[in-house]
Amino acid sequence: xxxxxxxxxxxxxxxxxxxxxxxxxxxxxxxxxxxxxxxxxxxxxxxxxxxxxxxxxxxxxxxxxxxxxxxxxxxxxxxxxxxxxxxxxxxxxxxxxxxxxxxxxxxxxxxxxxxxxxxxxxxxxxxxxxxxxxxxxxxxxxxxxxxxxxxxxxxxxxxxxxxxxxxxxxxxxxxxxxxxxxxxxxxxxxxxxxxxxxxxxxxxxxxxxxxxxxxxxxxxxxxxxxxxxxxxxxxxxxxxxxxxxxxxxxxxxxxxxxxxxxxxxxxxxxxxxxxxxxxxxxxxxxxxxxxxxxxxxxxxxxxxxxxxxxxxxxxxxxxxxxxxxxxxxxxxxxxxxxxxxxxxxxxxxxxxxxxxxxxxxxxxxxxxxxxxxx
Amino acid sequence: xxxxxxxxxxxxxxxxxxxxxxxxxxxxxxxxxxxxxxxxxxxxxxxxxxxxxxxxxxxxxxxxxxxxxxxxxxxxxxxxxxxxxxxxxxxxxxxxxxxxxxxxxxxxxxxxxxxxxxxxxxxxxxxxxxxxxxxxxxxxxxxxxxxxxxxxxxxxxxxxxxxxxxxxxxxxxxxxxxxxxxxxxxxxxxxxxx
Numbered sequence: 001x002x003x004x005x006x007x008x009x010x011x012x013x014x015x016x017x018x019x020x021x022x023x024x025x026x027x028x029x030x031x032x033x034x035x036x037x038x039x040x041x042x043x044x045x046x047x048x049x050x051x052x053x054x055x056x057x058x059x060x061x062x063x064x065x066x067x068x069x070x071x072x073x074x075x076x077x078x079x080x081x082x083x084x085x086x087x088x089x090x091x092x093x094x095x096x097x098x099x100x101x102x103x104x105x106x107x108x109x110x111x112x113x114x115x116x117x118x119x120x121x122x123x124x125x126x127x128x129x130x131x132x133x134x135x136x137x138x139x140x141x142x143x144x145x146x147x148x149x150x151x152x153x154x155x156x157x158x159x160x161x162x163x164x165x166x167x168x169x170x171x172x173x174x175x176x177x178x179x180x181x182x183x184x185x186x187x188x189x190x191x192x193x194x195x196x197x198x199x200x201x202x203x204x205x206x207x208x209x210x211x212x213x214x215x216x217x218x219x220x221x222x223x224x225x226x227x228x229x230x231x232x233x234x235x236x237x238x239x240x241x242x243x244x245x246x247x248x249x250x251x252x253x254x255x256x257x258x259x260x261x262x263x264x265x266x267x268x269x270x271x272x273x274x275x276x277x278x279x280x281x282x283x284x285x286x287x288x289x290x291x292x293x294x295x296x297x298x299x300x301x302x303x304x305x306x307x308x309x310x311x312x313x314x315x316x317x318x319x320x321x322x323x324x325x326x327x328x329x330x331x332x333x334x335x336x337x338x339x340x341x342x343x344x345x346x347x348x349x350x351x352x353x354x355x356x357x358x359x360x361x362x363x364x365x366x367x368x369x370x371x372x373x374x
Numbered sequence: 375x376x377x378x379x380x381x382x383x384x385x386x387x388x389x390x391x392x393x394x395x396x397x398x399x400x401x402x403x404x405x406x407x408x409x410x411x412x413x414x415x416x417x418x419x420x421x422x423x424x425x426x427x428x429x430x431x432x433x434x435x436x437x438x439x440x441x442x443x444x445x446x447x448x449x450x451x452x453x454x455x456x457x458x459x460x461x462x463x464x465x466x467x468x469x470x471x472x473x474x475x476x477x478x479x480x481x482x483x484x485x486x487x488x489x490x491x492x493x494x495x496x497x498x499x500x501x502x503x504x505x506x507x508x509x510x511x512x513x514x515x516x517x518x519x520x521x522x523x524x525x526x527x528x529x530x531x532x533x534x535x536x537x538x539x540x541x542x543x544x545x546x547x548x549x550x551x552x553x554x555x556x557x558x559x560x561x562x563x564x565x566x567x568x
Contacts (some may be wrong), residue, residue, distance in 0.1 A: 066445065160480065200388065201380075
């Protein structure tokens with residue numbers, strides 16, 4: 001049978017593709033509406049809101065201590081920084097003094113959680129790009145960190161460890177030895193990841209020069225964390241606005257050069273090493289004390305007022321804006337999460353690229369969807 | 375960089391990657407074959423919530439002060455307080471924990487003044503029927519029979535209020551009789567407030 005199009009010119013037109021919400025590379029439920037011209041992306045619209053749980057509204061109906069377990073669920077890959085962000089904000093509101101040992105324990109836990117969170121990113125991103133081995137290695141190391149968390153606070157994912165005024169429990173005696181052993185072995189493991197990925201020709205061709213995020217665009221869209229550091233800008237809340245006891249530690253802020261996928265990868269790889277340094281310094285300087293939580297009244301009522309405070313979470317700035325009416329429940333809580341702003345960068349930088357590159361760029365932004373929707 | 379250099383560099387890095395994976399090939403496996411092998415849950419593990427009983431008398435430590443019910447962030451706990459008219463003891467009439475919504479945050483264990491409720495390292499509790507996940511008092515007590523715990527002498531300083539300190543001083547004499555009898559007179563400040 002003769003084809004209907006035989007001898008005629010093939011029709012060309014733009015067409016729409018729905019990528020997600022169940023696409024494996026979207027790490028959750030993100031729906032991207034792509035306007036395609038052949039293989040190339042002409043327009044990209046992210047549709048968010050599939051994971052909305054109205055956590056900000058829940059906060060208005062819970063006391064400050066009761067809301068803490070909900071902060072775990074904002075960013076489930078890095079619950080400790082989410083806890084810390086809320087605790088720091090409430091402590092600023094109530095002008096509370098936190099025991100020094102608790103501050104050191106917080107730093108240790110947050111930095112270990114930063115490593116664990118970046119390990120998930122490394123595993124899933126390399127899996128999206130077709131490298132299966134780093135995924136297995138990353139989750140093997142993450143297991144050790146989760147064991148450390150489990151022996152300290154009893155949970156492996158939703159820790160609920162950092163509280164308003166301190167931490168919930170002191171570390172068990174075997175923690176320090178195990179933690180030092182982990183840091184020692186992890187430094188070698190980072191070299192292993194680099195040996196597999198960093199100079200691998202397949203990985204390089206998928207990442208070098210792809211998804212370049214210019215610095216002014218990153219600033220305009222409010223990008224933060226490793227995303228903006230990859231675009232050669234030294235922006236880290238731990239240095240810019242030190243909270244907790246971060247001003248006592250010696251660490252560097254790694255930056256990239258061009259702002260492509262590979263630079264963002266290298267920034268996170270370097271952050272593994274810097275986090276290891278911070279954990280070691282914190283373990284060395286851990287003061288001996290029995291008090292790990294500031295004295296609080298059974299019914300905690302911070303004074304009326306409003307406060308905004310931010311911390312450096314693994315994905316960037318995480319801030320809490322709390323309005324208190326002097327009641328035991330907050331009047332309003334607004335959560336600023338890094339993933340929401342970082343996700344906005346995805347549209348402009350992936351125009352003109354192919355879908356396969358979109359997967360690489362999305363992986364490198366390290367967006368986590370529950371944090372976008374809250 | 376010429377094509378020849380790039381090719382050599384590419385091959386060298388592929389070999390380097392293969393060498394790294396090969397390094398782990400003869401090593402011991404890190405995975406556990408779950409139903410056959412099991413791991414030891416740490417002491418602080420936060421799993422299924424149980425009610426603890428006095429090891430001597432076998433009675434529940436709970437005196438139904440309802441603090442855990444009021445402090446639970448997801449309202450998973452429901453306690454009915456019953457007062458015995460003769461002995462004037464308070465005890466829970468019905469104590470249910472809804473495991474379908476429990477988030478295992480451990481707040482109930484922290485606010486409890488009487489070592490009555492605890493999160494344990496038990497984790498296998500899947501059932502076919504959703505309603506079976508709502509545990510009643512008997513089931514919670516049965517689960518807590520074999521759980522070891524160290525009786526808490528005094529409440530943690532961090533959670534303590536000045537009001538509680540004063541009130542604890544009074545019934546200290548009664549405490550020598552039995553544990554539940556001494557504590558029933560003590561009212562928690564949170565109870566009134568919330």
